[in-house]
Amino acid sequence: xxxxxxxxxxxxxxxxxxxxxxxxxxxxxxxxxxxxxxxxxxxxxxxxxxxxxxxxxxxxxxxxxxxxxxxxxxxxxxxxxxxxxxxxxxxxxxxxxxxxxxxxxxxxxxxxxxxxxxxxxxxxxxxxxxxxxxxxxxxxxxxxxxxxxxxxxxxxxxx
Amino acid sequence: xxxxxxxxxxxxxxxxxxxxxxxxxxxxxxxxxxxxxxxxxxxxxxxxxxxxxxxxxxxxxxxxxxxxxxxxxxxxxxxxxxxxxxxxxxxxxxxxxxxxxxxxxxxxxxxxxxxxxxxxxxxxxxxxxxxxxxxxxxxxxxxxxxxxxxxxxxxxxxxxxxxxxxxxxxxxxxxxxxxxxxxxxxxxxxxxxxxxxxxxxxxxxxxxxxxxxxxxxxxxxxxxxxxxxxxxxxxxxxxxxxxxxxxxxxxxxxx
Amino acid sequence: xxxxxxxxxxxxxxxxxxxxxxxxxxxxxxxxxxxxxxxxxxxxxxxxxxxxxxxxxxxxxxxxxxxxxxxxxxxxxxxxxxxxxxxxxxxxxxxxxxxxxxxxxxxxxxxxxxxxxxxxxxxxxxxxxxxxxxxxxxxxxxxxxxxxxxxxxxxxxxxxxxxxxxxxxxxxxxxxxxxxxxxxxxxxxxxxxxxxxxxxxxxxxx
Numbered sequence: 001x002x003x004x005x006x007x008x009x010x011x012x013x014x015x016x017x018x019x020x021x022x023x024x025x026x027x028x029x030x031x032x033x034x035x036x037x038x039x040x041x042x043x044x045x046x047x048x049x050x051x052x053x054x055x056x057x058x059x060x061x062x063x064x065x066x067x068x069x070x071x072x073x074x075x076x077x078x079x080x081x082x083x084x085x086x087x088x089x090x091x092x093x094x095x096x097x098x099x100x101x102x103x104x105x106x107x108x109x110x111x112x113x114x115x116x117x118x119x120x121x122x123x124x125x126x127x128x129x130x131x132x133x134x135x136x137x138x139x140x141x142x143x144x145x146x147x148x149x150x151x152x153x154x155x156x157x158x159x
Numbered sequence: 160x161x162x163x164x165x166x167x168x169x170x171x172x173x174x175x176x177x178x179x180x181x182x183x184x185x186x187x188x189x190x191x192x193x194x195x196x197x198x199x200x201x202x203x204x205x206x207x208x209x210x211x212x213x214x215x216x217x218x219x220x221x222x223x224x225x226x227x228x229x230x231x232x233x234x235x236x237x238x239x240x241x242x243x244x245x246x247x248x249x250x251x252x253x254x255x256x257x258x259x260x261x262x263x264x265x266x267x268x269x270x271x272x273x274x275x276x277x278x279x280x281x282x283x284x285x286x287x288x289x290x291x292x293x294x295x296x297x298x299x300x301x302x303x304x305x306x307x308x309x310x311x312x313x314x315x316x317x318x319x320x321x322x323x324x325x326x327x328x329x330x331x332x333x334x335x336x337x338x339x340x341x342x343x344x345x346x347x348x349x350x351x352x353x354x355x356x357x358x359x360x361x362x363x364x365x366x367x368x369x370x371x372x373x374x375x376x377x378x379x380x381x382x383x384x385x386x387x388x389x390x391x392x393x394x395x396x397x398x399x400x401x402x403x404x405x406x407x408x409x410x411x412x413x414x
Numbered sequence: 415x416x417x418x419x420x421x422x423x424x425x426x427x428x429x430x431x432x433x434x435x436x437x438x439x440x441x442x443x444x445x446x447x448x449x450x451x452x453x454x455x456x457x458x459x460x461x462x463x464x465x466x467x468x469x470x471x472x473x474x475x476x477x478x479x480x481x482x483x484x485x486x487x488x489x490x491x492x493x494x495x496x497x498x499x500x501x502x503x504x505x506x507x508x509x510x511x512x513x514x515x516x517x518x519x520x521x522x523x524x525x526x527x528x529x530x531x532x533x534x535x536x537x538x539x540x541x542x543x544x545x546x547x548x549x550x551x552x553x554x555x556x557x558x559x560x561x562x563x564x565x566x567x568x569x570x571x572x573x574x575x576x577x578x579x580x581x582x583x584x585x586x587x588x589x590x591x592x593x594x595x596x597x598x599x600x601x602x603x604x605x606x607x608x609x610x611x612x613x614x615x616x617x618x619x620x
Contacts, residue, residue: 006442011581013616052428063415065613094581095613126480127227127344129234129356133473133577145346201557203597210554210594220552222438227481228523229436232444234477235470239448243455257451261443264552312440340436395614 003154004085004101007056008121008141011095015053016135019143021154024085024101026156066149078110092115096121103147112158216271230344237356247354251379255362262366269307293371295413297332297397297405300373304364305334312342312363330397332365337387345389355379357391364393373396438525442551449567453556471573472580479578523574524548528603541591543570544601553619555595562597566590570574572603583611585613 004024008017009065059136062154067077079088090098090113098121106154125131204210240253270293275395294300309317313336323331339357347354357379368375376396384390397405448466456462520542521527528542549568555561566572572588579586585608592598 012614054616061613061616092480094480095583096480122345122480122484124346126477127230127234128346129230129237130345130347130351132238134477143346143348201559202555203562205594205597206598207599219438219442219548222525222548223435224438224441224525224548225523226434226436226590227478229444231474231477232441232448235473236444236448238473239451239466239470257447260450261447262442265439276460297545314437 003101003106003158004103005149006054006101006154007053007097009057009060009097009099010135012134012136013057013061014136015050015057016138017099018049018053019147019150020049056087056101057097060087060097060099064089064091079108088113090117092117109158112153116150116153120146120153125148161240216268220272226340226343229340233341233356234344235262236359247351250354251358251361255365257376258359258362258364259366259369262363262368263370264366265308265311265363266367266370269303273307279360283354287372294373296408297373297401299414300368300371301332302394303371304367308364308367309336312360312384316343328396330399330402332395332397334393334395335382335390336360337390339389339391342389342391353381355381357393361393364395368395368397373401375401438548438551442548445549445570446553453565458556459556460561461570464564464566464569467569468573468576471570471575472577473573474570475574475577475579476581478574479581482578520571536606540605542603542605544603547594547601550595550601551591553595562595566593567595568593568601575603575605580611583613585609585611 003021005018005020007015007019010016015021015080061079063077067075073092076091077089079086081104084104085101086104088100088102088106090110092098098117100109100113102109116131121141124143125135125141128140128143128145135141236257237250237254240250240257244250244253294303304324305317305320309315317334319333320336321333321335323329323333325331336357339360341357341359342355345356361377361379365375365377368377375398378394380392380394382390382392449463452463452466453460456466469571511521524547526544526546526548528544530540530542533539533543547568549570553567555567566589569590572590575588576586586605587608588603588605590602591604592600592602594601
């Protein structure tokens with residue numbers, strides 16, 4: 001079950017970690033993949049991954065705020081689906097946001113995102129003395145223990 | 160030893176050594192153990208007498224705190240040390256220096272506890288005789304570190320104790336910890352791959368050695384294995400004077 | 415009052431079942447060497463030492479709250495509603511009835527449950543009274559005629575509280591008003607609400 005990408009945003013609305021596993025199909029790439037594989041993911045390369053992260057943040061931030069307006073402070077959205085992919089969302093009480101994009105058939109990744117927060121992020125980033133308490137520019141999140149265990153979690157547990 | 164008796168709570172502590180030795184906060188303590196009539200001369204004390212003199216030293220013996228709280232404190236210690244150093248060696252030196260006073264104090268606690276539990280039946284014995292467990296030989300000291308000290312700190316013994324196989328360095332000993340508590344959450348970046356924050360523990364060991372009268376330099380080294388990625392070897396190098404005394408004691412048959 | 419008992423029960427349960435532990439004396443003595451080192455580095459300028467301890471605590475608090483939340487509500491709440499409840503308790507009503515976060519938090523950090531008391535009528539200030547304080551266990555302040563008037567030995571705890579509450583968008587101010595190490599009969603921290611912090615927005619594009 002393909003995982004396309006994964007993002008962490010901190011409470012300052014900054015993307016402190018992103019990771020791409022497979023290029024997410026876009027409507028353009030979807031068509032292109034039938035004619036030539038070198039065009040797969042074209043839609044993404046045109047736009048930088050930085051911009052992608054910003055768009056993802058804007059989307060989840062607005063969605064979450066609208067959901068709260070509709071359903072009250074304690075409500076939140078869990079995922080949304082487009083015709084191309086499914087976006088899974090998990091927010092901690094400290095306002096750290098975990099986002100994962102998968103294919104449409106994927107089951108809910110809510111628990112998986114929680115697990116990433118509890119068992120990987122807290123253990124290997126938050127508790128790491130060599131990693132700063134805040135992560136401007138992603139500093140400290142991209143350490144070996146975190147990245148390797150994330151890789152293992154996504155490729156072995158989720159797939 | 161004919162000092163006028165203090166009240167009983169203090170007496171039970173002073174049997175094992177001056178209570179001042181357990182204070183964590185006296186870098187430049189004037190030695191005041193000999194004036195017991197005024198043990199806290201200039202300091203105010205609470206009326207309920209919640210002071211280190213009134214509360215039993217074993218109160219916290221089996222107390223536990225969360226591992227995370229230690230990790231966070233340790234993290235702050237490392238961060239603070241990093242602000243003031245120029246390189247990895249310097250950082251390790253500083254962590255070592257922070258561990259050293261801890262070693263000295265833990266030694267007091269260790270001796271106090273091993274005497275008070277093992278010899279409670281012999282409580283009438285003179286306090287002037289040295290505690291039975293003070294190590295005189297290197298190997299006894301090493302066992303003290305490998306066993307009781309490690310258990311006091313980490314609730315388990317260390318994993319290995321070895322003597323250097325090289326004839327050139329008979330003064331070198333190694334204590335191995337397969338998974339040091341202090342490194343649990345540390346992911347060392349590649350460019351700092353030599354760094355081992357267990358230098359702090361090396362400092363503790365050095366304090367214990369020095370406190371026992373065994374001058375030594377102790378350092379922490381990464382020796383990862385497949386199974387134990389953060390395996391750490393503590394290298395103890397004893398000074399020449401210690402090695403000479405060791406020979407004399409050997410001849411004299413002192414164990 | 416029921417939230418207090420609930421808080422201590424939650425704290426107790428988490429403490430027993432979900433917290434990895436270490437020997438308390440290792441923590442106590444490690445803290446002692448940190449304070450001693452600061453006193454040495456800052457030449458016994460105790461005001462500066464207080465400030466540094468508060469700063470360290472702030473950093474610790476920011477990390478601690480993540481661990482706390484991971485261990486407590488969020489960890490076992492498969493159910494979203496429960497998680498939201500937890501968030502709501504911590505976030506929206508910390509000062510009024512949600513001081514459970516302090517209570518539970520200190521339980522997990524130090525295995526102590528401070529008493530919450532002395533509320534102001536607007537519910538924006540209260541005191542935490544520490545009957546036990548493991549950080550100060552083997553401690554006597556230096557007999558230099560100043561330390562008992564200037565040094566707050568456990569000042570790191572003010573920072574811990576400030577840092578952890580800031581992470582759940584509550585800005586507070588905290589300081590000690592008494593300490594048994596200074597010869598007072600109690601150890602008391604005064605906590606005041608400053609404001610609730612709004613969500614941060616991403617910076618505007620150029």
